[in-house]
Amino acid sequence: MTDTVDTPPTPFGRNPRHFGIDPSDAWPDDVPKDQDDTHWRYEGDPKGARKAERRIAAAWTVTMLASVGLAVVYVDGANNVLAGLCWGLAFGGLGIGMLLWARDLMPGHDVIASRGHHNVSSEADRVAVAESLGRGLDPMARRPFLFKMLGAVGGVFGIAIAFPIASLGPRPQRNLFKTAWGKGVRAVTLDGKPVRPSDLPYNGILTVFPETNVHDALAPTLLLNLGNLTNETPPERVGWNIPIDGKTGIIAVSKICTHAGCPASLYNVVTHQLVCPCHYSTFDVLQICKPIFGPAPRGLPQLPLAVDAEGYIVAQADYSSAGGGPVGPGFWNRG
Amino acid sequence: MSTTEERMSAQKRMRLARSGTDTVDERLGSSKFLTSVLDKIFPDHWSFMVGEIAMDSLIVLIITGIYLALFYVPSSKEVVYAPTSGHVYIPLVGQRMSEAYQSVINISFNVRFGLIMRQAHHWAALIFLAAVFFHMARIFFTGAFRKPREMNWIIGLLLWQIVALEGFTGYSLPDDLLSGTGLRVIYSIVESIPFVGTWLVYALWGGRFPGTSLIPRLFVVHEFLFPLLIIGLLTAHLMILWHQKHTDFPGPGKTETNIRGSRIWPQYALKAGGLMMLVAAVIFLLAGFVQINPVWIYGPYHPYTISAGAQPDWYLGWQDGAVRLWPHFEFRSFGHEIANPFFPGLLMPGILLNIMFAWPWIDKKIYKDYGPHNLLDRPRDKPFRTGVGVAAVVFFVVLTMASGSDILANNLHVSYEAIIVILDYLAVLGPLAGFVIAYKACQRLSQTDFHPIQRPVGGVIYRTPDGGYHTVGDVHHGPSHDVPADAGANGGHNGTASHAEGHVDETVPAPTAGD
Amino acid sequence: MIMRLLKNLRNRRVLIGPFILFGLALVAFSVLTLTQSTAKAQEALVSTNPNDIAAGAVLYSEHCQSCHGYQGEGGVVGGAPALVDKGAAAANFYLTTGRMPLNAANNEAIRHHAFFNPAQIRELDAYINALPQITGIGGSGPTIPSVEPLCANQGTLAAQSEKGCVTLSEGQQLFSINCAQCHQAAGSGNILSNGNVIPSLNNANITQVAEAPLVGPKPMPIFTELSHAQISAIAQYVIYLHHAPNPGGFAIGRIGPVAEGFVAILGGFCLLWFAARMIGNRG
Structure with missing residues (x-):
């Protein structure tokens, strides 16, 4: 022990253990002998070393000043920019100081060592592990029935312990096909006011909700006033609009995009297109929101409209397959 | 040159160190192990530090994340924002919002240093994934995934997937307009899975979108499940790396059975620590100076609201871009349908990932090379693999651009329809072109040994069967290079002049910063 | 020392990759920050002074008549609309935002510097406002709206019950359901189908914001179902967004994750890449 202390620093090459070479192996060709990584950059240059020390001290002084600054910033209302600067x-000062110390004053140098044979065991060891494993495998192989039954047990028990997962959510029932709209349900705005056809100007767009449940996430619907424009109404959807001057007038389509469910509500009144800002599906309003660009595979479903006795806009019924429903993106048993 | 004084103090230090190591050794018998740790050799090529940048960002993420979790309230309970004390964000006063969103507003405005922690957390996540992608590309292009490192390639891919999902859950927790929009899209993608889609979304969300179960569940996933997986897999990743020893580029004196580098202690450890501090510095400078995800402007999420420019964070852009580029196709038959988002949102990434998982074995088949490797390939020497990698990178970049197609169109003053059609073609033709160009370039470069951007500062030494050496690629020995006129004056600067003459010269200095 | 560093860089060309990316980052960053600007509020009322109307008529005949017709009946060139029933709000909106006059009839009407000075715009507004009386054709369009002020007790729930004033909270909610889908949550604008531009609201003054929903400057729809108070709330909120504090630092356009991704990769990661190259062995 005293030996090593008496002759510091210890050249790396004196201790073969550190080269990753197994003592029982011959010295490999590709590991040079007498390597020495104990020198540092300013070794033997006290002036340079002092300068390096000052540089590191300067970097760490920055850290200390910034820490004081951080405390001041915290007390003084925690301005985000000043806080970020201080942090x-x-x-940064700490890191640069460490890097300078490592570069200038720490011993270290590239050396070459053996990779050893860490990744591959000797033949004897491999045989030994296979034998150990076999100690259990052979008895198992003698009882094929038990072995097979264990598989069956695993299957049955596996299904049983998966049951708690079922508590996570209800069975998907028909409520993906339904919304809160229905016969005579009034269309109301965000603040709960019912809407008259005259409220909506030509080229107007308004998001409405079913009065019965304004929080239904599939129910948001767009009222569009197409005025005297004509559109292509399929025969099964005749009478679903509120005509103005005998022309199309007001139609209602689902606000929920049939692609990924975002509100498709960017309305271009030059081309009469509705656009969804999530994936830029584009729908032609004059063809009752048929998809004309982008990934949406189906048109926006149409809601049949009517006007009730008090002159407010109501739905004739919920969204249905005749109107391109159900609302929202597709799923397996949507049909 | 050691004076008596110095010897005395050295002895004193030795005694001090011994008292520490002996105390541990008498209990754990750890001295041999600790020596091997301190003397561990790491090659310190700069490109090997990109993975370190990722790990350092992860540390920043964990620390800032713990801080944020102390203030975040994982609840979908509806509240009305009306703080009676502290800072108030006026445009939200009186609005209905989830408790989760309210707590994020409080972190941003009412918790001192809360905002900078939130921003540091988000910036660190973005930088983390940038480092992950570059690290992954480096591994692929240099063939570092080859035997015996296939397992770490697979663990790395799993880590990539989990950290991307971890990032997405973090993006969703504030429950602002962007979060809700992202969750709505994910709901639709999961819902589109054949057979089990609706069951799955009902289990995850506890019913129809949006429900009130998801935020607390996401919190558990983001704070507990994924971090646990990430730390577990990362530990395995690093232990395997440690055990197998790092790969290295071929170079003077390097062989498959030796390793060249500097010992961990003390220089390398200090360097790694310094890099970690710099990572933290950059993240916190960004967090201070550049505002990220101003949730107070987006407002609380409601299923009927949306903002233009709804994008995921950049590392999921490629999947979002694929969903945008996919044509309006879906499969409908026999009363069932496979909805549109399934194909680009799950099927395409699934196929790609499987190819990536299988790549080490595909690579073996292609090159009929089943042996273990510790020296890396230069990308140019494996034109096919490099071509495939470049094609993948081009594909990834095109899809990521597609995710910002609206912003791209707006800034280029063309219609988004044009941009999407162009990107549709690019997504198919770009990778093919990338493959061909990279393949040809590799073949040419491989013949000339000329580095496209970097003057060679060393050479590759080949050892001949009769024991001699010859060098390829060295400035003074290789074929004619585009060497600047003042190369003579600088020739010895990088230690390139003296090491190629028939023996390995251990005096090649490691170039250090600013020397 | 810097010269030496530069010389080293030139000779070695080892740091060129990070430098290129870093340069790109700087360019992207400056574009993002420089494209933000603020607007000044502007007082606007409709004059009924006959002198103004007469001066407006002269300006109209010089600059507008060739497309919009002798007395605003429209349809002279292409799709030039009638102006008789559009009201002073439309005239003021199109003229103050520089959308009119167009250089050529089929150009897209997008935001420019105003062609006329404020006095001329006032005269033209007065003329358009007076058109229904001049021509005797019925129907009058919206007049230039006056925007209701913000309530005094903004930070508390009490503000919601105040009368004759609007709150930013109301404005934020109405903006997010009616406007944000196109103009983006921070009003930074985007793009609509067919290459139609959705302008940023960062340059709009409060009158213009209040006019737009009444006028429906195509491709934007009309939102006259919104009440005067609601439109005022939206306008106040949009103006609030102009000078809204950015407590987190530079706002990088407030356009969301795309800009953030750019900064993270080209700014953050690139610096660290640079650092790694300085620290590590570059051989």
Whole structure:
């Protein structure tokens, strides 16, 4: 022990253990002998070393000043920019100081060592592990029935312990096909007011909700006033609009995009297109929101409209397959 | 040159160190192990530090994340924002919002240093994934995934997937307009899975979108499940790396059975620590100076609201871009349908990922090379693999651009329809072109040994069967290079002049910063 | 020392990759920050002074008549609309935002510097406002709206019950359901189908914001179902967004994750890449 202390620093090459070479192996060709990584950059240059020390001290002084700054910033209302500056300078000064210390004053140098044979065991070891494993495998192989039954047990028990997962959510029932709209349900705005056809100007667009449940996430619907424009109404959807001057007038389509469920509500009144800002599916309003660009595979479903006795806009019925429903993106048993 | 004084103090230090190590050794018998740890050799090529940048960002993420979790309230309970004390964000006063969103607003405005922690957390996540992608590309292009490192390639891919999902759950927790929009899209993608889609979304969300179960569940996933998986897999990743020893580029004196580098202690450890501090510095400078995800402007999420420019964070852009580019196709038959988002949202990434998982074995088949490797390939020497990698990168970049197609169109003053059609073609033709160009370029480069951007500063030494050496690629020995006129004056600067003459010269200095 | 570093860089060309990316980052960053600007509020009322109307008529005949017709009946060139029933709000909106006059009839009407000075715009507004009386054709369009002020007790729930004033909270909610889908949550604008531009609201003054929903400057729809108070709330909120504090630092356009991704990769990661190259062995 005293030996090593008496002659510091210890050249790396004196201790073969550190080269990853197994003592029982011959010295490999590709590991040079007498390597020495104990020198540092400013070794033997006290002036340079002092300068390096000052550089590191300067970097760490920045950290200390920034830390004081951080405390001041915290007390003084925690301005985000100043806080970021202080944090950044503190970490940066610390890091640069460490890097300079490592570069200038720490011993270290590239050396070459053996990779050894860490990744591959000797033949004897491999045989031994296979034998150990076999100690259990052979008795198992003698009882094929038990072995097979264990598989069956695993299957049955596996299904049983998966049951708690079923508590996570209800069975998907028909409520993906339904919304809160229905016969005579009034269309109301965000603040709960019912809407008259005259409220909506030509080229107007309005998001409405079923009065019975304004929180239904599939129910948001767009009222569009197409005025005297004509559109292509399929025979089964005749009478679903509120005509103005004998022309199309007001129609209602689902606001929920049939692609990924975002509100498709960017309305271009030059081309009469509705666009969804999530994936830029584009729908032609004059063809009752048929998809004309982008990934949406189906048109926006149409809601049949009517006007009730008090002159407010109501739905004739919920969204149905005749109108391109159900609302929202597709799923397996949507049909 | 050691004076008596110095010897005395050295002895004193030795005694001090011994008292520490002996105390541990008498209990754990750890001295041999600790020596091997301190003397561990790491090659310190700069590109090997990209993975370190990822790990350092992860540490920043964990620390800032713990801080944020102390203030975040994982609840979908509806509240009305009306703080009676502290800072108030006026445009939200009186609005209905989830408790989760309210707590994020409080972190941003009412918790001192809360905002900078939130921003540091988000910036760190973005930088983390950038480092992950570059790290992954480096592994692929240099063939570092080859035997015996296939297992770490697979663990790395799993880590990539989990950290991307972890990022997405973090993006969703504030429950602002962007979060809700992202969740709505994910709901639709999961819903589109054949057979089990609706069952799955009902289990995850506890019913129809949006429901009130998801935020607390996401919190558990983001705070507990995924971090646990990430730390577990990362530990395995690093232990395997440690055990197998790092790969290295071919170079003077390097062989498959030796390793060249500097010992961990003390220089390398200090360097790694310094890099970690710099990572933290950059993240916190960004967090201070550049505002990220101003949730107070987006407002609380309601299923009927949306903002233009709804994008995921950049690392999921490629999947979002694929969903945008996929044509309006879906499969409908026999009363069932496979909805549109399934194909680009799950099927395409699934197929790609499987190819990536299988790549080490595909690579073996292609090159009929089943042996273990510790020296890396230069990308140019494996034109096919490099071509495939470049094609994948081009594909990834095109899809990521597609995710910002609206912003791209707006800034280029063309219609988004044009941009999407162009990107549709690019997504198919770009990778093919990338493959061909990279393949040809590799073949040419491989013949000339000329580096496209970097003057060679070393050479590759080949050892001949009769024991001699010859060098390829060295400035003074290789074929004619585009060497600047003042190369003579600088020739010895990088230690390139003296090491190629028939023996390995251990005096090649490691170039250090600013020397 | 810097010269030496530069010389080293030139000779070695080892740091060129990070430099290119870092340069790109700087360019992207400056574009993002420089494209933000603020607007000044502007007082606008409709004059009924006959002198103004007469001056407006002269300006109209010089600059507008060739497309919109002798007395605003429209349809002279292409799709030039009638102006008789559009009201002073439309005139003021199109003229103050520089959308009119167009250089050529089939150009898209997008935001420019105003062609006329404020006095001329006032005269033209007065003329358009007076058109229904001049021509005797019925129907009058919206007049230039006056925007209701913000309530005094903004930070508390009490503000919601105040009368004759609007709150930012109301404005934020109405903006997010009616406007944000196109103009983006922070009003930074985007793009609509067919290449139609959705303008940023960062340059709009409060009158213009209040006019737009009444006028429906195509491709934007009309939102006259919104009440005067609701439109005022939206306008106040949009103006609030102009000078809304950015407590987190530079706002990088407030356009969302795309800009953030750019900064993270080209700014953050690139610096660290640079650092790794300085620290590590570059051989």
